[in-house]
Amino acid sequence: MSDLSPGAGRPGVIHDLGYRHFDGVREDTPAIARTLFVTGLRHAYGLGRSGKSKVMPFILLAMSLLPATIVVGVVVLTGLGELPVSYADYTNQTQLLVSLFAASQAPVLFSRDLRHRSIVLYLARPLPAPVFAVVRWLSLTLAIFLFTAIPTVVLFAGAMLSGLDKSDQTTAVLKAVVLQALLAMMIAGVSGLISSVSLRRGFAVVGSVMALIVLTGIVTVMQNIAYYEGDSETVSVGVGLLSPWSLHNGLANAWDAGVATPVPVDGAWVPAYVIVAVLLVAACLLGLVARFRKVGSR
Amino acid sequence: MGRPPVISTAGLTKHYGTVHALTDLTVDVGAGVTGLVGANGAGKSTLIKILLGLLEPTGGHASVLGHDIEHESQDIRRLVGYMPEHDCLPPDVSASDFVVHMARMSGLGASAARERSADVLRHVGLDEERYRPMGGYSTGMKQRAKLAQALAHDPRLVFLDEPTNGLDPAARTDMLRLVQRIGSDFGIAVLVTSHLLGELEQVSDHVIVLDGGHLLRSSATGEFLQRTGSLLVEVVGTETERDRLGEALAQRGLTCRPRGAMVAIDPPPPELAEGGAVHDLIRDVAADLGLGLMRLQPDRHHLEDVFLEGGTRV
Numbered sequence: 001m002s003d004l005s006p007g008a009g010r011p012g013v014i015h016d017l018g019y020r021h022f023d024g025v026r027e028d029t030p031a032i033a034r035t036l037f038v039t040g041l042r043h044a045y046g047l048g049r050s051g052k053s054k055v056m057p058f059i060l061l062a063m064s065l066l067p068a069t070i071v072v073g074v075v076v077l078t079g080l081g082e083l084p085v086s087y088a089d090y091t092n093q094t095q096l097l098v099s100l101f102a103a104s105q106a107p108v109l110f111s112r113d114l115r116h117r118s119i120v121l122y123l124a125r126p127l128p129a130p131v132f133a134v135v136r137w138l139s140l141t142l143a144i145f146l147f148t149a150i151p152t153v154v155l156f157a158g159a160m161l162s163g164l165d166k167s168d169q170t171t172a173v174l175k176a177v178v179l180q181a182l183l184a185m186m187i188a189g190v191s192g193l194i195s196s197v198s199l200r201r202g203f204a205v206v207g208s209v210m211a212l213i214v215l216t217g218i219v220t221v222m223q224n225i226a227y228y229e230g231d232s233e234t235v236s237v238g239v240g241l242l243s244p245w246s247l248h249n250g251l252a253n254a255w256d257a258g259v260a261t262p263v264p265v266d267g268a269w270v271p272a273y274v275i276v277a278v279l280l281v282a283a284c285l286l287g288l289v290a291r292f293r294k295v296g297s298r
Numbered sequence: 299m300g301r302p303p304v305i306s307t308a309g310l311t312k313h314y315g316t317v318h319a320l321t322d323l324t325v326d327v328g329a330g331v332t333g334l335v336g337a338n339g340a341g342k343s344t345l346i347k348i349l350l351g352l353l354e355p356t357g358g359h360a361s362v363l364g365h366d367i368e369h370e371s372q373d374i375r376r377l378v379g380y381m382p383e384h385d386c387l388p389p390d391v392s393a394s395d396f397v398v399h400m401a402r403m404s405g406l407g408a409s410a411a412r413e414r415s416a417d418v419l420r421h422v423g424l425d426e427e428r429y430r431p432m433g434g435y436s437t438g439m440k441q442r443a444k445l446a447q448a449l450a451h452d453p454r455l456v457f458l459d460e461p462t463n464g465l466d467p468a469a470r471t472d473m474l475r476l477v478q479r480i481g482s483d484f485g486i487a488v489l490v491t492s493h494l495l496g497e498l499e500q501v502s503d504h505v506i507v508l509d510g511g512h513l514l515r516s517s518a519t520g521e522f523l524q525r526t527g528s529l530l531v532e533v534v535g536t537e538t539e540r541d542r543l544g545e546a547l548a549q550r551g552l553t554c555r556p557r558g559a560m561v562a563i564d565p566p567p568p569e570l571a572e573g574g575a576v577h578d579l580i581r582d583v584a585a586d587l588g589l590g591l592m593r594l595q596p597d598r599h600h601l602e603d604v605f606l607e608g609g610t611r612v
Contacts, residue, residue, distance in 0.1 A: 019485075022406070022414055024407070025407070026406065032402070036403065050390060113388075116389065118388050121380070121400060121403075124352070125403045126376050126404065
């Protein structure tokens with residue numbers, strides 16, 4: 001076949017120029033997955049999308065950074081001997097913003113392709129459906145992790161500037177970062193799964209808000225009631241297994257990362273919290289893979 | 299042609315519970331444009347999805363470009379392009395950005411993807427509008443954008459599922475011309491589906507007809523359109539004139555029947571068929587009756603006839 005056949009009799013029409021084949025290098029599947037991962041991460045912050053879609057993620061990020069900068073200013077100016085809030089507790093205090101970020105951005109990565117059916121175009125390409133689902137989850141996980149880690153880095157920089165003990169601060173910051181990574185995996189799983197099932201953006205956001213914010217509120221209230229009114233420490237700690245945030249806080253408490261829970265998490269509860277957190281992530285991932293597999297075969 | 303087939307299936311079967319979408323399909327598809335014809339629900343889309351590795355067949359085997367669909371579907375998806383039947387474009391992205399992204403998802407590097415996308419969008423005829431969000435596109439523009447993403451990575455085979463769906467007659471002709479060019483000028487094998495037989499008559503080198511999941515026929519388009527030996531005659535005037543001619547010809551020993559505004563004459567007896575004697579006879583009869591002869595042409599088979607013949611199969 002001719003690569004450069006001249007336009008047949010219509011030289012003035014631009015799309016009658018010849019067709020050129022591509023004989024360059026084609027990337028392998030891991031490279032394609034990496035491209036999808038980076039694109040997904042950028043899209044979670046509205047980068048590479050319309051100007052309007054950058055507003056929400058960056059306003060939320062600014063709001064969660066504002067208290068950190070104030071804290072840093074206060075610590076540096078007044079020379080306090082320690083940060084007024086621990087790294088892990090800062091994430092906990094800004095949980096509403098983190099949850100809102102996840103709820104508003106998960107539909108970008110998990111609903112759009114399904115709602116507009118462009119998922120079919122992805123699945124007709126080399127990446128298999130399960131890999132697609134996992135890569136999307138990784139993008140959202142890293143986006144949420146960065147959302148929590150950036151204020152932590154600001155706080156840490158402030159602590160270093162005001163000359164707080166380096167090794168103490170480093171230990172605390174590393175603990176907080178590990179907990180944030182686990183938290184990001186859980187929240188990305190929950191909000192991603194909800195978004196992949198409820199394709200209307202509104203429903204997806206409301207569903208994630210219910211699961212992340214309302215449920216956590218209920219769990220916190222129940223934990224307090226069980227402890228202060230019901231006198232039952234077991235119920236109070238046990239209820240903490242029911243939401244990603246209470247799992248994060250319980251583990252932070254057990255690990256001495258500076259988060260207070262109504263009842264200290266210790267003994268056999270610690271492995272229970274870890275196992276439930278890991279199981280939650282695994283279940284969400286399995287759900288996502290199953291969901292994308294099913295859509296791909298339609 | 300001596301070249302290995304682009305697609306080859308053997309006993310391919312797909313059942314959804316009691317619904318039999320494909321039954322024992324054994325067919326080869328070569329280079330050029332191949333039309334896949336069938337009514338809605340005949341199994342066309344199911345076949346394409348099985349070949350892409352998106353659906354698992356209930357039974358049978360198939361290979362695409364020499365790769366087995368069961369074990370090498372990832373290699374297949376690297377080499378083929380797919381234009382689905384339904385809408386699949388995100389409304390808030392421009393065609394330009396979208397096609398670049400899709401080319402990258404097929405394994406092209408960033409700069410190669412940009413270059414190829416610009417090329418392909420030009421070939422499908424999306425000009426300035428490629429920079430606008432696709433939500434505001436007309437159906438014709440959407441179909442072009444869908445076609446562009448299928449070609450972005452320079453596949454060796456494209457599956458086009460109902461590319462003329464929802465297009466007006468002019469856009470339909472444009473799209474068909476484009477399909478034909480992909481097969482001939484671009485050198486990409488094409489499997490194009492349609493439920494409109496007339497369309498595929500125009501562009502395909504080869505036609506496969508499916509009916510209710512069964513293979514009805516697979517042969518070169520030319521064979522479908524062979525002459526039947528019958529003649530079609532049209533005269534100036536209304537049905538009255540048509541019937542006068544038909545009756546007069548019948549008296550001369552020809553079997554005639556009305557077809558639309560024309561008279562269809564069954565293959566004439568051997569003594570009249572030789573040397574165009576039957577043409578002379580028709581001319582003379584028309585002249586005797588004082589009718590203006592408007593058209594005299596050999597009748598050809600139509601793809602539709604395959605279905606009429608197939609109807610008796612059941």
